[in-house]
Amino acid sequence: MARRFGPYGGAYVPETLVPALVELESAWNFARRDPKFRSELRRLSETLGGRPTPLYFARNFTRRGRGAKVWLKREDLVHGGAHKFNNALGQGLLAARMGKPRLIAETGAGQHGVATAMIGAALGLETTIYMGEVDTIRQKPNVERMQLLGATVVPVRSGSRTLKDAINAALRDWIANVRTTHYLLGSAVGPHPFPSMVAEFQSVIGREIRDQSRRAFGRLPDLVVACVGGGSNAIGTFRPFLHSSVELLGVEAGGRRGSHGAASLTRGRPGILHGSYSYVLQDREGQVAETESVSAGLDYAGVGPEHAFLKDSGRVRYVSVSDSGAVRAFHWLAEDEGILPALEPAHALYAALREAKGRPAQENIVVTLSGRGDKDLEVVLGASR
Amino acid sequence: MRLADALRAARAAGRPIVVPYVMVDRSRARSLGRTVEALREGGANALELGFPFSDPIADGPVLEAAASRALRNRTGWRDLLAALRVTSELLPTAVMTYANPVWQEGLGPGLAELSRAGASGLIVPDLSLEESPAFRTESQRAGLSLVLLAAPGSGAARVQEIARASRGFLYVVSRYGTTGAATGRHASIDLRTIVRTAHDAAPSLPVLVGFGVRDRPSAARALASGADGVIVGTALEEMIRRKASPARITRWLRSIASAPRGRSESRAS
Numbered sequence: 156m157a158r159r160f161g162p163y164g165g166a167y168v169p170e171t172l173v174p175a176l177v178e179l180e181s182a183w184n185f186a187r188r189d190p191k192f193r194s195e196l197r198r199l200s201e202t203l204g205g206r207p208t209p210l211y212f213a214r215n216f217t218r219r220g221r222g223a224k225v226w227l228k229r230e231d232l233v234h235g236g237a238h239k240f241n242n243a244l245g246q247g248l249l250a251a252r253m254g255k256p257r258l259i260a261e262t263g264a265g266q267h268g269v270a271t272a273m274i275g276a277a278l279g280l281e282t283t284i285y286m287g288e289v290d291t292i293r294q295k296p297n298v299e300r301m302q303l304l305g306a307t308v309v310p311v312r313s314g315s316r317t318l319k320d321a322i323n324a325a326l327r328d329w330i331a332n333v334r335t336t337h338y339l340l341g342s343a344v345g346p347h348p349f350p351s352m353v354a355e356f357q358s359v360i361g362r363e364i365r366d367q368s369r370r371a372f373g374r375l376p377d378l379v380v381a382c383v384g385g386g387s388n389a390i391g392t393f394r395p396f397l398h399s400s401v402e403l404l405g406v407e408a409g410g411r412r413g414s415h416g417a418a419s420l421t422r423g424r425p426g427i428l429h430g431s432y433s434y435v436l437q438d439r440e441g442q443v444a445e446t447e448s449v450s451a452g453l454d455y456a457g458v459g460p461e462h463a464f465l466k467d468s469g470r471v472r473y474v475s476v477s478d479s480g481a482v483r484a485f486h487w488l489a490e491d492e493g494i495l496p497a498l499e500p501a502h503a504l505y506a507a508l509r510e511a512k513g514r515p516a517q518e519n520i521v522v523t524l525s526g527r528g529d530k531d532l533e534v535v536l537g538a539s540r
Numbered sequence: 541m542r543l544a545d546a547l548r549a550a551r552a553a554g555r556p557i558v559v560p561y562v563m564v565d566r567s568r569a570r571s572l573g574r575t576v577e578a579l580r581e582g583g584a585n586a587l588e589l590g591f592p593f594s595d596p597i598a599d600g601p602v603l604e605a606a607a608s609r610a611l612r613n614r615t616g617w618r619d620l621l622a623a624l625r626v627t628s629e630l631l632p633t634a635v636m637t638y639a640n641p642v643w644q645e646g647l648g649p650g651l652a653e654l655s656r657a658g659a660s661g662l663i664v665p666d667l668s669l670e671e672s673p674a675f676r677t678e679s680q681r682a683g684l685s686l687v688l689l690a691a692p693g694s695g696a697a698r699v700q701e702i703a704r705a706s707r708g709f710l711y712v713v714s715r716y717g718t719t720g721a722a723t724g725r726h727a728s729i730d731l732r733t734i735v736r737t738a739h740d741a742a743p744s745l746p747v748l749v750g751f752g753v754r755d756r757p758s759a760a761r762a763l764a765s766g767a768d769g770v771i772v773g774t775a776l777e778e779m780i781r782r783k784a785s786p787a788r789i790t791r792w793l794r795s796i797a798s799a800p801r802g803r804s805e806s807r808a809s
Contacts, residue, residue: 167639167666169598170702171691171713313604319595326597331717333693427640428595430666440617441644443594 156184158347160464166346168430172326175333180348182253187355192248199244203277204234206241206359210367210521215491216504220511223377223518228364230388230525231496237526238360238388239270239341245356247274250337257281257336261325263290263318263384264452264499265297266526267341272306274339282306285324287317290451297530315445318384318455322429342385343459346430350390350459357391364521365395372519378402378510381523382503383473384417384453386462388525393471402472405462406506408448408499409475417446418475419458420466433460449478449534450498452526480505485528485535497526498534543586543632543661543708544685547746550585550769556759556801557709557746557769558583558793560776561636563590563603564623565610568780572623576630578786579776582793587627588663588771591620591637598665600718602774606781617645621657628658634687634708636663639671647674651682661685661708669702676705687711690734699734700741709746710738711771714762719751720774731765739766756795763801772796 159165166176186192200206208229217225230238243260250258258280262268268284275282284301288310291298301308314320322345329338343353361379368376379396381389383405393403410416415423419434426435428443436444436456448454465471476484481498484505488496496504500523507522514520528535550557560579562572576587592607592615599607620635627633635654642650642664651662662684667675669688679686685708690699692715703710712734731749738747749762750771759770772793779789 165671166668167671168668169665169691169713170668170689170694171716173668173670173691173698174693174695313601314594314608323595323597327600327718330598333716427638427643427666429597435640437640437644439644441593441641442611443640 156180156348156351160461161467163433163460163463164347164350164431166430167427167432168346169330171330172333175329176346176348178253182249183348183352186249186252196245196248200241200359204240204244205232207363208232210364210371212371213492216488216508217511219487219491220508222511222516223514223520224516225507225511226371226376226519226521228360228392228521228523230360230523231494231527235266235270235273236529237266237270237497238357238391239267240273241359241391242341242353242356242387243267243270243274243339246337246339247278247280250280250339251278253337255335255337257332258339259283259285259325259328259336260339260341261285261318261321262341263321263454264450264497265290265294265301265530266452268301268306268308269297269304271339272301272304276305283328284308285311285321285328287311287315287321289316290318293534294451294530317446317451319443326429342387343390343461344385344429344431344457350431350461353387354390354394354461357387358394360388360391360523361393361395364392368519368521375399375401376521377518378404378520380404380406380503380507380510380520382406382453382499382525383420383458383462384408384455384499385457386459388523390459390461392523397470403470404506404510405471405473406503407473407475408450408453408502409477410447411478414447415444416475417448417454417456419456420462420473421475425463428457431460433463434458434466449481450502452497452499453502474506476502476505482535484508495528496524497528498531500525543634546586546632547709548744551746556763556797556799557585557748558797559586559588559748559769559771560584560793561588561590561771561773563592563606563610563777564615564620565606565613566615566619567613569619569622573626573630574786575780575789576627578789579793580630582790583797584631584793585769587631587633588636588773589623589627589633591635591641593638593641596638598718600720600774602720602777606777621653624654624657624659628660632660633658634661634663634685635659636665638666639664647678648681651678651684655682655684659684661687663687663711665689669705672705689713690738692716694734696737699737703738703742703745706742706745709748710742712738712747712749712767714749714751714753717751731762731767735766756799759796759799763799770796
């Protein structure tokens with residue numbers, strides 16, 4: 156398994172965590188080749204998670220663009236309402252295998268926290284979720300869902316009180332309780348082996364898009380679009396296409412106009428954060444910047460190391476979309492298709508529509524709709540007022 | 541004197557080594573010299589000079605808050621260099637900071653700059669052995685001892701490897717948890733095995749225990765492992781925050797520096 160993607164990745168962690176990472180890597184290496192693990196993962200993905208998710212032709216949304224056809228990969232229909240389930244299930248099964256009775260996780264929008272709480276309940280594991288205090292307010296419905304699912308939610312009051320600080324708090328808990336606890340990291344970030352492992356659990360998205368595209372329109376898509384915060388739905392979407400000629404577009408959160416938002420790849424530079432070397436939004440002296448995005452799930456100063464590599468190599472193009480663009484795309488999809496997208500993939504929808512406008516009608520664009528928008532109603536209604 | 545020589549000499553003298561930790565904070569620049577003098581008076585053998593980082597994952601609430609405050613006070617790299625010029629005149633000084641701030645200065649030039657300002661050691665709590673080669677090469681080139689950390693779960697083979705690669709001293713993390721914070725679910729571990737393994741692997745390298753050492757009793761417990769000394773950070777930060785007088789700091793450190801040590805006094809466990 157790759158420890159680095161080009162120069163990016165690695166495991167910059169306190170020594171206390173190294174044995175746990177080694178244990179995790181070897182458990183994962185064994186499990187991924189074990190037919191029993193794979194069939195259990197597949198069975199629960201289908202019967203509990205609702206996979207495979209459909210690929211939907213967004214006819215009305217396409218009309219709005221008057222160009223290429225836009226298809227939606229409906230990860231919003233996965234159990235829990237987001238792609239986060241794919242990774243939470245995989246790591247949850249792995250934790251159970253390693254005999255760890257306790258799960259901890261960070262969450263931004265709350266989607267990963269909900270997915271982890273669901274898996275914790277289903278597998279009988281004690282679950283604690285760290286969430287920035289700012290996010291517990293703007294994503295309150297998800298806090299209530301996690302609590303109903305039996306998880307303990309700990310509001311994090313340090314730093315910018317968002318996702319980055321929730322990760323710090325989860326890492327500190329892990330350092331203290333590493334022998335009994337698995338840290339179910341929710342994105343393709345952090346120290347090795349998390350970026351590789353999470354990408355592999357999420358690659359089911361891209362594999363399904365590949366097969367469904369062939370069935371739906373007889374070939375691979377011309378362009379595939381996904382939003383990038385830490386980048387797990389995007390890397391899962393992109394990976395099966397990396398060695399094809401399909402164009403790939405990652406969309407970061409640009410925040411308010413004139414701010415750096417949370418666009419690590421397009422506005423940051425390489426640095427070391429949360430255990431890996433990747434692009435980071437930071438000041439001149441390496442202090443990590445506080446980010447600002449309308450979508451809690453993209454509100455992160457770092458990004459997965461594989462994306463950093465794919466940016467430098469030019470294989471994936473990365474752009475950013477502002478808060479207002481995302482909110483507009485939210486309304487478009489709601490009105491055109493009767494689907495409320497989460498604000499995170501709303502960034503991708505906005506960029507996809509921009510792309511569609513300049514392309515002929517016979518081209519096909521697939522957008523990963525990574526989550527549903529029920530959690531964002533208050534934010535969207537507030538922004539529209 | 542340089543860090544490595546000072547600690548070797550102190551070890552040879554048979555007294556417990558004491559290394560206090562102080563964070564650079566622009567708003568405390570004027571009192572830094574007095575604080576370090578008080579620490580020297582109290583028996584400090586060297587100083588760990590902390591440079592704040594925005595995301596200090598190995599630190600507990602007290603040092604995390606100190607880092608946030610220091611950054612809010614606009615503490616920057618040049619404050620670190622200025623502080624080094626002061627402290628290294630008083631005590632051999634090792635800089636302790638996370639990987640990113642050093643990396644962003646450009647590893648080679650950054651470490652050379654620290655060295656020129658008076659640093660003789662470097663401690664990076666989020667630098668695992670696996671990621672350390674570049675830091676080791678550049679530290680050596682700059683004349684800095686790169687201190688590595690061993691932890692409770694490291695295992696014998698790994699402790700040996702870390703001890704052999706570490707320079708200046710070996711930093712043994714006493715327990716599962718962050719600096720100063722309440723212990724995790726598994727409070728006590730026997731440090732003796734780690735310390736003995738390190739001593740066997742690198743006989744001339746002093747072994748210091750940190751995390752959770754805050755007074756004479758906790759220092760005595762740490763020293764009972766056979767360690768050559770202790771590192772104290774959080775308790776000192778709390779005293780400085782409460783504006784403890786230099787005399788008080790001296791008395792406190794002296795009580796730690798005179799803590800009983802030695803294998804023979806190991807408590808039963």
